[in-house]
Amino acid sequence: MPKMMYRNAVVTTIAEEMARDENVVCLGEDIVGGMGTPGGPEAIGGIWSTSTGLFGKFGADRVIDTPISESAIMGAAAGLALSGKRPIAELMFADFIGVSLDQIWNQLAKFRYMFGGKTKCPAVIRMAYGAGYNAAAQHSQAVHQILTGMPGLKVVMPSTPADVKGLLRTAIRDDDPVIFLEHKALYGMSGEVPDDPEFMIPFGHARLSRAGQDVTIVSTGLLLGFCEAVADRLAAEGIGCDVIDLRTTSPLDEETILDSVEVTGRLIVVDEAPPRCSLAGDICALVAEKAFAALKAPPLAVNPPHTPVPFARELESAYLPSVDKIEAAVRKVLAYR
Amino acid sequence: MQLSREALLRAYRQMKVIREFEERLHTDIQTGEIAGFTHLYCGQEAVAVGVCEHLSVEDKIVSTHRGHGHCLAKGCDVNGMMKEIWGSREGLCKGKGGSMHIADIDKGMLGANGIVGAGSPIAVGAGIACKIDGKGHVAITFSGDGACNQGTTFEAMNMAVVTKAATIFVFENNHYSEHTGFEYAVGTQRDIASRAEAFGMKVWRGDGTDFFSVFETMREVLEYVRTPGNGPAAVEFDTERFFGHFEGDPQRYRGPGELDRIREFRDCLKNFRKSVTDAGVLDHADLDALDAEVLEAIEESVRQAKAADRPTAEDVLTDVYISY
Numbered sequence: 115m116p117k118m119m120y121r122n123a124v125v126t127t128i129a130e131e132m133a134r135d136e137n138v139v140c141l142g143e144d145i146v147g148g149m150g151t152p153g154g155p156e157a158i159g160g161i162w163s164t165s166t167g168l169f170g171k172f173g174a175d176r177v178i179d180t181p182i183s184e185s186a187i188m189g190a191a192a193g194l195a196l197s198g199k200r201p202i203a204e205l206m207f208a209d210f211i212g213v214s215l216d217q218i219w220n221q222l223a224k225f226r227y228m229f230g231g232k233t234k235c236p237a238v239i240r241m242a243y244g245a246g247y248n249a250a251a252q253h254s255q256a257v258h259q260i261l262t263g264m265p266g267l268k269v270v271m272p273s274t275p276a277d278v279k280g281l282l283r284t285a286i287r288d289d290d291p292v293i294f295l296e297h298k299a300l301y302g303m304s305g306e307v308p309d310d311p312e313f314m315i316p317f318g319h320a321r322l323s324r325a326g327q328d329v330t331i332v333s334t335g336l337l338l339g340f341c342e343a344v345a346d347r348l349a350a351e352g353i354g355c356d357v358i359d360l361r362t363t364s365p366l367d368e369e370t371i372l373d374s375v376e377v378t379g380r381l382i383v384v385d386e387a388p389p390r391c392s393l394a395g396d397i398c399a400l401v402a403e404k405a406f407a408a409l410k411a412p413p414l415a416v417n418p419p420h421t422p423v424p425f426a427r428e429l430e431s432a433y434l435p436s437v438d439k440i441e442a443a444v445r446k447v448l449a450y451r
Numbered sequence: 452m453q454l455s456r457e458a459l460l461r462a463y464r465q466m467k468v469i470r471e472f473e474e475r476l477h478t479d480i481q482t483g484e485i486a487g488f489t490h491l492y493c494g495q496e497a498v499a500v501g502v503c504e505h506l507s508v509e510d511k512i513v514s515t516h517r518g519h520g521h522c523l524a525k526g527c528d529v530n531g532m533m534k535e536i537w538g539s540r541e542g543l544c545k546g547k548g549g550s551m552h553i554a555d556i557d558k559g560m561l562g563a564n565g566i567v568g569a570g571s572p573i574a575v576g577a578g579i580a581c582k583i584d585g586k587g588h589v590a591i592t593f594s595g596d597g598a599c600n601q602g603t604t605f606e607a608m609n610m611a612v613v614t615k616a617a618t619i620f621v622f623e624n625n626h627y628s629e630h631t632g633f634e635y636a637v638g639t640q641r642d643i644a645s646r647a648e649a650f651g652m653k654v655w656r657g658d659g660t661d662f663f664s665v666f667e668t669m670r671e672v673l674e675y676v677r678t679p680g681n682g683p684a685a686v687e688f689d690t691e692r693f694f695g696h697f698e699g700d701p702q703r704y705r706g707p708g709e710l711d712r713i714r715e716f717r718d719c720l721k722n723f724r725k726s727v728t729d730a731g732v733l734d735h736a737d738l739d740a741l742d743a744e745v746l747e748a749i750e751e752s753v754r755q756a757k758a759a760d761r762p763t764a765e766d767v768l769t770d771v772y773i774s775y
């Protein structure tokens with residue numbers, strides 16, 4: 115299998131799908147880059163290099179560079195989707211859902227339901243999320259917690275280049291609105307990626323990335339790699355961890371989580387968003403409700419604290435769950451009796 | 452040139468502080484010691500200073516992601532700012548905010564802002580407060596040619612007009628929003644002020660690379676907005692950004708020789724020096740002395756920033772609320 119970076123998996127998949135289906139169109143700020151400048155179109159692609167070359171291949175009608183107008187971008191995606199197109203809209207930073215949330219939440223997500231099932235809204239909203247760049251409180255947030263709670267949206271959080279490819283293709287071909295969350299600290303991650311142009315990963319199917327008998331660790335995104343590192347450390351001591359990569363937070367693969375906890379009896383959920391009303395809390399509640407009898411210890415959520423994301427290096431690293439913090443949590447759950 | 456010698460020296464010094472602050476950051480960022488995204492204001496100094504030299508601490512400003520110049524011009528402490536950008540707990544915002552979120556409410560500086568277009572609505576609120584207080588104070592929002600395309604900016608303009616807020620919309624057109632040219636992104640081609648006019652505001656235009664153009668234009672704008680009953684106004688300054696959008700930007704969207712050209716002909720500090728020496732009101736020695744003094748002040752701010760206390764893990768938890 116060829117190796118590819120996470121960011122290249124994004125742009126390659128988009129290009130393949132645009133070539134396959136002429137209804138697929140992209141829009142977003144600076145996704146062409148250089149429009150209206152001496153350097154000209156594509157002088158610089160988008161800031162994440164997740165749209166490089168698309169404009170040259172597919173032209174201005176299908177690769178739409180937009181002004182800084184997030185509300186209009188998301189609204190336009192909704193309108194395109196209602197008009198037979200399959201838009202892929204990019205939000206440069208996930209934090210900017212703040213500016214555009216109405217079009218995502220009250221429009222895109224609800225059309226089908228409000229219109230009595232008479233319409234489909236095949237839009238993909240891609241956004242770069244997450245901390246790790248010392249980009250401070252308005253450019254570092256993990257927003258899956260907000261969006262996962264919205265009925266009508268599907269929410270995808272790939273953790274590897276291969277998953278980007280398989281899940282993004284599924285997202286583009288899906289007839290419902292899909293939020294596609296790309297962790298900015300993973301863009302440079304390299305990994306093997308199937309080059310089958312039909313490679314797809316279905317939504318709602320988690321991936322077991324490490325297998326063990328003693329404890330279940332659930333995560334996704336950047337922190338999944340941290341969990342794997344913990345599992346590898348503990349494996350050396352003979353402690354076995356199931357590490358479950360959720361891949362999609364909506365729909366949620368309850369079965370894989372519950373099956374694992376039935377065996378291990380111990381659960382840790384590692385989540386990049388703040389703790390209140392969180393994905394981690396949600397999954398702990400699920401397990402408490404549906405696998406109570408199997409539990410040997412209280413389920414444990416590992417989240418950042420209930421604070422905005424701080425700027426300084428020392429503060430941001432104290433804020434984020436780390437390998438050490440996750441390991442400590444695993445040991446705590448193992449020590450419980 | 453109606454300004455006193457002292458006023459001229461002060462204005463020059465303010466612009467020079469911004470210039471050297473940014474040039475120094477540009478150098479220090481390359482060492483990797485400074486974290487985060489930094490957007491430098493170099494090239495636009497005449498706008499921040501030409502506006503803020505008219506203001507008292509009672510007047511408010513709301514800034515952008517490219518906020519260092521506005522902060523310095525409004526009186527934020529150079530050392531406190533440098534420490535903040537270096538992420539120290541002794542920084543103006545205790546290392547919590549960094550370059551994009553510098554604020555000093557006591558100085559009337561209501562915050563740089565990482566969300567493009569977020570500032571203008573805030574300045575409407577501050578401008579309504581000024582109107583209610585009735586003391587002739589104003590609130591100023593700085594926005595770029597990119598931010599002027601944001602719905603929040605349009606809403607703010609209309610709301611300022613209907614509420615007769617004492618708000619001034621200062622548009623700094625530096626021709627680029629990130630890597631996109633304003634001729635592509637601003638539908639009203641080369642013209643942001645006309646939008647404000649369409650919302651019912653009196654508008655002005657000026658050369659943002661010429662301190663005197665900015666300063667004299669702002670004298671009129673401020674006289675107008677400080678007059679009870681007039682409501683808001685807008686002004687567009689044509690200006691230049693000397694560095695990339697953020698530090699690390701390869702700037703491939705620029706034309707050949709563009710950076711040299713704007714540094715040569717559109718440098719507000721050079722333009723200022725030429726005007727005042729040609730007119731014989733200041734001589735080169737006066738300005739050279741200030742240059743040296745400013746360089747030393749910036750050097751000192753870096754010394755302090757490097758030596759300042761670092762934040763600790765416990766600091767993450769403070770200042771989320773006043774009480775909880």
Ligand SMILES: Cc1ncc(C[n+]2csc(CCOP(=O)(O)OP(=O)(O)O)c2C)c(N)n1
Pocket residue numbers: 143182184206210213515516517565566567568594595596597598599625627628629692696
């Ligand atoms: C809501 C929002 N959208 C996009 C961005 C990313 N971004 C930061 S600065 C910028 C360009 C702003 O251009 P302009 O208003 O002209 O200001 P300048 O950078 O030229 O000072 C963009 C797109 C952002 N920070 N916030």
Ligand SMILES: [Mg+2]
Pocket residue numbers: 595596597623624625626627628629
């Ligand atoms: Mg600009």
